[in-house]
Amino acid sequence: MKEFPMLTTIGFDADDTLWHNETFFRLTQDRFTRLLADHSDPVRLHDRLLAAERRNLGAYGFGVKGFTLSMIETAIEVSGGQVPASVIGEILAAGREMLEHPVNLLPHARATVTALAAEYRVVLITKGDLLDQERKLAQSGLGELFDGVEIVSDKTPEIYRAAFARHGTGADQGLMVGNSLKSDVLPMLAAGGWGVHVPHELTWALERADPPTGHGRFHHLPDLSLLPDLVGKLASPHNR
Amino acid sequence: MKEFPMLTTIGFDADDTLWHNETFFRLTQDRFTRLLADHSDPVRLHDRLLAAERRNLGAYGFGVKGFTLSMIETAIEVSGGQVPASVIGEILAAGREMLEHPVNLLPHARATVTALAAEYRVVLITKGDLLDQERKLAQSGLGELFDGVEIVSDKTPEIYRAAFARHGTGADQGLMVGNSLKSDVLPMLAAGGWGVHVPHELTWALERADPPTGHGRFHHLPDLSLLPDLVGKLASPHNR
Numbered sequence: 001m002k003e004f005p006m007l008t009t010i011g012f013d014a015d016d017t018l019w020h021n022e023t024f025f026r027l028t029q030d031r032f033t034r035l036l037a038d039h040s041d042p043v044r045l046h047d048r049l050l051a052a053e054r055r056n057l058g059a060y061g062f063g064v065k066g067f068t069l070s071m072i073e074t075a076i077e078v079s080g081g082q083v084p085a086s087v088i089g090e091i092l093a094a095g096r097e098m099l100e101h102p103v104n105l106l107p108h109a110r111a112t113v114t115a116l117a118a119e120y121r122v123v124l125i126t127k128g129d130l131l132d133q134e135r136k137l138a139q140s141g142l143g144e145l146f147d148g149v150e151i152v153s154d155k156t157p158e159i160y161r162a163a164f165a166r167h168g169t170g171a172d173q174g175l176m177v178g179n180s181l182k183s184d185v186l187p188m189l190a191a192g193g194w195g196v197h198v199p200h201e202l203t204w205a206l207e208r209a210d211p212p213t214g215h216g217r218f219h220h221l222p223d224l225s226l227l228p229d230l231v232g233k234l235a236s237p238h239n240r
Numbered sequence: 241m242k243e244f245p246m247l248t249t250i251g252f253d254a255d256d257t258l259w260h261n262e263t264f265f266r267l268t269q270d271r272f273t274r275l276l277a278d279h280s281d282p283v284r285l286h287d288r289l290l291a292a293e294r295r296n297l298g299a300y301g302f303g304v305k306g307f308t309l310s311m312i313e314t315a316i317e318v319s320g321g322q323v324p325a326s327v328i329g330e331i332l333a334a335g336r337e338m339l340e341h342p343v344n345l346l347p348h349a350r351a352t353v354t355a356l357a358a359e360y361r362v363v364l365i366t367k368g369d370l371l372d373q374e375r376k377l378a379q380s381g382l383g384e385l386f387d388g389v390e391i392v393s394d395k396t397p398e399i400y401r402a403a404f405a406r407h408g409t410g411a412d413q414g415l416m417v418g419n420s421l422k423s424d425v426l427p428m429l430a431a432g433g434w435g436v437h438v439p440h441e442l443t444w445a446l447e448r449a450d451p452p453t454g455h456g457r458f459h460h461l462p463d464l465s466l467l468p469d470l471v472g473k474l475a476s477p478h479n480r
Contacts, residue, residue: 059340059371060371061369061370065305065309065369068309069332069335072328072332075325076325076326076329081324081326082325084325085316085322085323085324085328088312088316088325088328089316089321092309092312092313092316095309096296096299099299100299129369130301130370130393131299131300131393134393152370153370153371153374
């Protein structure tokens with residue numbers, strides 16, 4: 001029985017897997033809390049903002065522009081329509097600054113992608129605003145390493161099947177690595193591939209999920225430095 | 241000399257080529273004008289909004305979310321920071337309604353794509369918000385006809401070269417049809433392909449451009465019904 005190669009294609013999530021992202025959302029949310037301090041206590045404000053983000057996800061999708069619109073909506077709601085235009089202007093400015101923040105690579109990101117790109121097909125698969133994700137990839141300096149880039153509106157088993165068929169040899173010979181169990185790991189496992197969870201210290205509430213139990217293709221790594229060794233073992237299990 | 245087939249792949253723009261779009265922007269802009277009537281005359285408001293859209297294009301890209309954010313910014317600007325939160329709330333609602341508007345196909349869109357899909361590879365190439373464009377394609381009922389869909393952040397010769405290489409046999413054997421000379425026609429001609437302009441009665445100010453003069457691969461059609469015949473002539477010139 002010919003089982004080799006088991007694994008041909010490595011998919012990387014981007015935000016909070018290769019570079020910091022949630023940090024910028026949290027900093028902006030702190031600024032939002034200060035801006036609305038006269039109108040709402042922080043806990044209630046956070047709850048209303050999260051509810052707005054959840055409510056608007058189907059219309060706005062993921063990304064900074066929808067987050068900015070949800071902040072403005074929440075500011076109007078919690079103030080009972082009394083928030084001054086100057087505060088709305090500050091929220092707009094905070095959103096625009098998020099779209100200009102520098103890209104800070106996470107530890108081991110460049111070395112890990114470089115090492116894997118030498119032996120496997122590597123694909124970037126990310127959600128968010130199209131232009132913003134393209135900007136971050138360009139600024140990351142990692143763009144040339146990837147054989148393919150997919151900026152998608154959601155991460156479902158169907159999306160992973162299509163992406164790994166297009167850029168690789170199918171999801172069953174693919175591995176997805178990312179910080180979100182909900183978006184990067186569980187749907188990839190459902191698509192028949194490997195899912196590797198590399199947690200980030202911060203996770204957005206809408207991305208939280210329980211880890212799978214007893215799934216043979218699920219792996220957890222504390223950071224990206226250990227990924228090449230894991231991939232090597234999975235790709236040729238009989239050589240190890 | 242073997243020149244056949246000359247043309248293998250037809251790229252379609254979406255907004256205002258296959259379905260109405262600018263109409264919804266104009267209706268929303270009229271609503272915006274009424275909302276700000278106490279703060280600005282319509283001509284100045286329109287000028288300031290267009291300036292904001294132009295200024296923000298590099299950060300927001302194309303689409304409804306960026307348009308909504310630019311309307312809010314303009315409302316604050318023209319009112320000298322005096323616009324009430326209730327008006328901002330109305331602008332948010334107007335933007336969300338744009339993201340839910342029904343998709344109305346333009347005349348001959350379905351018949352033309354269907355006819356060409358039977359003989360050529362057909363690809364949808366569109367700008368805008370990822371999720372919104374996916375929604376409109378799904379609602380259009382045309383999704384299954386396309387061999388490929390590319391939602392892109394901008395339309396440049398490089399983008400067309402990559403899209404026609406990926407989904408066809410290269411831009412020089414490709415034809416792009418759309419309502420925007422600036423986005424659909426000129427960069428496709430620059431990429432070495434054919435560019436067919438099918439104007440829509442409404443064109444956004446930032447999409448206007450002069451038609452090319454004396455370019456052998458530029459064509460102009462009054463509506464999509466004439467496209468299959470033109471494509472037939474271009475694909476096999478010696479048979480006609």
